[in-house]
Amino acid sequence: MRMPEKYRELNSLLLKASNENRVAWKELRNGCFAVTFSTFAFELWEGQDAISDAPFIAVGIRNNVGKIIDNIRMDANDPDHGSLKELLAVARRRARKVDEALGRMVKELKGGGKVGQLDSVF
Numbered sequence: 001m002r003m004p005e006k007y008r009e010l011n012s013l014l015l016k017a018s019n020e021n022r023v024a025w026k027e028l029r030n031g032c033f034a035v036t037f038s039t040f041a042f043e044l045w046e047g048q049d050a051i052s053d054a055p056f057i058a059v060g061i062r063n064n065v066g067k068i069i070d071n072i073r074m075d076a077n078d079p080d081h082g083s084l085k086e087l088l089a090v091a092r093r094r095a096r097k098v099d100e101a102l103g104r105m106v107k108e109l110k111g112g113g114k115v116g117q118l119d120s121v122f
Contacts, residue, residue: 003080007059007072011083014042018090025095033091039064044088049075057084 003011014035017023025033032045043060060071074081093099108115 027095
């Protein structure tokens with residue numbers, strides 16, 4: 001199944017804007033990432049089919065009262081699965097501030113001082 005054209009266009013634009021750090025992604029719950037627009041929200045998550053265990057990525061669109069008004073699901077063998085997986089990876093990194101964490105660790109290591117605490121791993 002091909003992703004509907006408007007979804008494909010939105011995915012492409014979100015990926016471009018996310019890579020330019022222009023999208024404020026938020027993690028809602030276990031692996032669901034969302035971005036809000038003026039009156040709608042775009043949600044993205046991955047899972048496994050309950051019967052076949054096949055992996056999928058899903059997209060949901062919510063209206064301004066939180067109701068899901070549409071959703072699609074792309075299985076791993078769908079042609080558009082890869083582009084959604086790429087967007088999910090970027091959304092996860094942005095929402096969890098991975099690049100910021102890596103930057104801080106690099107800065108500490110370049111500072112030349114001692115890093116790490118023997119009595120704590122949080």
